[in-house]
Amino acid sequence: MDDFEQTDTTEPLVDPDGRETDDAPGSTIRRRPFVATAAVGVLEGLLSLCLGRPPQEQGGSTPTTTTTATPTPTAAATPTSTPASANDARALAERFAPDLYFDRDERWFPTDPRAFVPDADDPVVDGFNALNDYVAAFDDPDAPPFPTVFYHVVSPADDLSVVQYWFYSVFDQFTTNFHWHDWEVLYVWLDTSGGEPTPVLYVGSAHARSMPNNEHLDPPSETVSVIAELGSHSSAIGTNRTRDRFERYPAGDEPADVTNAPVAAVAGSEGLPLAYGLPRGEGLTIPYVVPELDGDLLFDHAALRVTADDFLPASLAVDSLTDLQRPPSSFPPRRDGLVFGFAGGDVAYDLLPIDEVTYIEAFTGPQLSFPFAVPGFVEDRIAHHLSAAGFPWSDDADQARFDEPIHDVTDARHRRELGRRYGLSVPDTGATVVAGVLAMRPNDAAPANAGITLASLGTEVVALFESDPVAVPSSHGHVVLVDVDDGEHRLVVNGAGYAPYAQRLDVERGVDLVRAGAGGRLALVETADAFKLPVDAAARGGAASVRVRDDFGGTVYDAPPVEEDRRSAIYLHRAGAYVVEVTDVTGNVSVERVRPGPTGEPAPAGQTETGKASVVRFLVSYLRETSREYEAELDRVAETREARLDFAAADEVGQRFERALGAVFEADAFLDEGLPEEADGELRTAFGHLDAARTVARNAGDGLPTTLRRFVLRRVQEAQTRIRQAIDLDVVNA
Secondary structure, eight states, X not given: OOOOEEOOOSSOSSOOTTOXXXXXXXXXXXXXXXXXXXXXXXXXHHHHHHHTOOXXXXXXXXXXXXXXXXXXXXXXXXXOSOOSSTTOHHHHHHHTOOOEEEETTOOOOOOOGGGGOOOTTSOEEEHHHHHHHHHHHOOOTTSOSSOEEEEEEEEEETTEEEEEEEEEEEEEOSTTOOEEEEEEEEEEEEEOSSSSOEEEEEEEOOSSTTSOOEEEESOSSSOOEEEEOTTTOOEEEEOSSOTTXXXXXXXXXXXXXXXXXXXXXXXXXXXXXXXXXXXXXGTOOOOEEOOEETTEEGGGOTTOOOOGGGSSOGGGEESOTTTOSSOOSOOOOOOXXXXXXXXXXXXXXXXXXXXXXXXXXXXXXXXXXXXEEEOOSSSOEEEEEEOOOOOTTSSOGGGGGGTOGGGGOOOHHHHHHHHHHHOOXXXXXXXXXEEEEEEEEEOTTSOTTSOEEEEEOSSOOEXXXXXXXXXXXXXXXXXXEEEEOSEEEEEEEEETTEEEEEEEEEEOTTOSEEEOSBTTXXXXXXXXXXXXXXXXXXXXXXXXXXXXXXTTTEEEEEEOOSSTTSOEEEEEETTOOEEEEEEETTSOXXXXXXXXXXXXXXXXXXXXXXXXXXXXXXXXHHHHHHHHHHHHHHHHHHHHHGGGOOHHHHHHHHHHHHHHHHHHHHHHHHHHTTOHHHHHHHHHHHHHHHHHHHHHHHHTGGGSOHHHHHHHHHHHHHHHHHHHHHHHSOSSOO
C-alpha cells in the first residue's frame, strides 16, 4: 500500500501577464466588506401581506410577523430600479445566480426563514416551529414552500468581488450531522479589473469547517450550478457542460468540476482530488441515521406535528451505526429531482439581499445528538457527540467567512493564488489530516485463521475529532479533515456494521499534511467478525504507543493509546494472526502473540516483561507455533495435490524451521545464564536457518502451493525482524 502524498506547487496555476488592474468605470463596490441592498419595495409590500406583518420602515427597520399555523409563501422579488453598472451588487447576484439541482428524495429545500418568525419583538426562529410550519406548508411535492436564495456581496480587494449565495433550510438530515436550521453557501469570486466581471474561483461549501470544500480556480464557464447533497445540502459544483452531474475527474474533453489539489491514497487511488464532492452522486454508499430527541424518534416527538413520511425515506437510513453486525449491502442511488432556478427550472426562487433577514437574532432548538461508539479498555462507551449549526451573520468565529470569504477557501494552492494575484492577506490554517479507510477481511492466500487482508469498505463511514462538534463522512474510502489545530486529538471512526476505531494523533504546528492510522491507513472490522484487544501497561507506567501487525495484512494499528490513563482498546478481525508491540512511557518494549481464533478472548496486551529476554521468549513461542502450523498445512496440502508437491523442498523448509527454533531456544537458555553474547550468536544462527527456508520456498515455484509459500515468507519476515530487534536490545531495558 502506498503512503499518502499531497501534491503541491509554489508555481502560479495560471499566467497573470496582461491582466488589467484599473477599476471598472462606475464601480460601486469598495475594498471593505459590505452587504449589498437592492430596492425591494414591491417585495416588502407583498411579503407583508402574505406573512401578516407591516412593511419595513424606511432605513431597514426590523420586520414583524404574527404567528400562523401554515405560513403563506412570499411573493417573488421584483427590483424597482435598474443597476447603475455591471458591478452593481444586484446585477452581479442576478447575472451569476446558480441553478440548484436536488435529489428526488430531498425534503428540506431552501426557504425563507422570515416565514417562521412569530414575534417581531423577539426575532428568533425556533426549530420546532420552523419544522412544523414548513411541513404544514409543503402540501405539493413539486412546490416547496417559499423558495428563496439570499445574496451577500463583499469586496476583499481592489479588482475583486465575491458574491455569496446563501441557502437556508429548516432542517439538516445528513447521516449523523442532523440539526435544526442549515445555512449553506456558494461563493462566486469575480475579477472586476476589466469591463466585465470574470469568474476567477467557485467555492461550493462542503458543509463543515473540517471538510474540504469543492473549488474550481479559473473556471471554464461564467455560470456554475449547485448539485446539492441529499439531506445536508452541501454544495457540489457543476462547472462544465454537464451541470447536473458532479465530475471529480476529467472525462474526454470535459474538465473536472474541481481543481482541488490531489492527495495520493491507497494503491489505485492516486490523484484523488482533496474535495468532498457528492458521495451518492458518485455512486458511494452513505447510510443516514434516523434522528432522535429525548429518547424518541424525532417524528414521534410530542412537540412536532410531523410524520415519518416528512423525513428522508427509510430505505436510506439505518436505526443505529452501533447495532448492525454487518454493513448494509446496498442503498438507493441518487436520483434526479427538482431544479431551482432564478429564471427557469422546475421551481423559480426569490433572490434577495441577505440584509432582509439579518434582523433575526437567533436560530434555536434543542441540540440533537448522535451516539458515537468509542473503544474503551473496560467496556465500550458511547459518546453522544453534538453537532452544532450557526448562521452567517452571527458572532461565531466560524462565521468569519461571511465578511472574509477567504476563510472558506480550503485548498492551499487556491488561497495562495488569490493572495498572489490580489494582495490578499491569506489566513493561517491548520493541518490536513488524511487516511484511507480499509476493512479487515480473511486472507484467501493464508491458511485458515492465519492472516487477514485489507480491502475497500464498500460503505462510507463517519469520523470526528472529539475536539470538533461536527462529524465528517468519508469519501471514496478516505477520511479527510482540514484546518486542524495543532496539539493532541482523539480521532474516532464509526460505520454502520463496523466496530469502532479510535486513536490519538499529535498534530504539529506548521505541518501541512498529517497521516492518520498505520502508514496512512485506518483498518476497520465488521462487528460480527470483531474481537476487542485491551492494552494495559499500567504496571510499566502506561503505554506510549501500540503497534499491531498481522502476518499477512501487515501493520493494522500504530498509534498512542486511546485513553487518558494510557490504556487502550483495539478491535481486530478474528481471522488474523497478530504480533502486538507495546512501548511504555520509559521506552521499554514488549512483544506478544495474539491469535483469537473463532471464539477466543485474549488477555490484555502490555503486561509481559520487556527487553531482550522478552523478545527471545516471543520468538520461541512464535517459531514453535510456526513449525507446528507449517506441518499441519503441509499435511493438508499433501492430501489434495500429492503429485505436484515438491516433497524435498517442503521437508527442507520444515527442517529449517525446527533448527531455527532450536537455536532460539538455546539463546533463551544463554540469557538465563547471563550470557548475552552467546545468546546473540544463537540468534544469528536462527536467522541463517530462516534465510535458507525463505530461499527454498521461493525456488520451489509451483512445487509449493501459493498459500503455503506465502505463509513461509510472511513468518520468516516477522521472525527475522524480531531477531534483529532482540540482538539490538539490552538484556533488560534501562
